[in-house]
Amino acid sequence: MATKYWLFKSEPGAYSIDDLERDGRTFWDGVRNYQARNMLRDDIKTGDHVLFYHSNADPPAVVGTAVVVADGYPDHTQFEQGHPKFDPKAKEDAPRWFMVDIAFERKFATPLSLESLRTQSKLADMELLRKGSRLSVQPVSRQEFNTILKLAD
DNA sequence: GCCAACGTTGGC
């Protein structure tokens, strides 16, 4: 299967690229949106590449890359009573929410701010730049991914 | 802190 490309959003106060660099690897828990869930469960596979994006940050920016190291599997936080992401409707034999594992790849020397990305004509169709785009997990084309890497260097 | 854009929930 061909390598695919994605963008994952995280608020740096919750989990930043520095946290990922320190941990080396993490599970991407807490996604509670069905569209994103479907991608995590069905489409995002080991070996795929991920742009790491800081949302609600100053400035909001793509800050590095990661690589997927485990295919989708049930997000355990949905079953943990008291956990902020606990979902009473989720059952162990019928999980609603999924996650993948990712590993740190690189942190950009300079973050690529949302503002700077908007000036790139090659990125005009990028999901991230669409008005009202809120998906915390979203597909990125190979061309868009490569454009971002060029901008980072 | 504001608020536009979305997604979800639940009454009917």
Added chain:
DNA sequence: GCCAACGTTGGC
């Protein structure tokens, strides 16, 4: 199945 109310996201 409609849609109003509510909750969340996330840029600004």
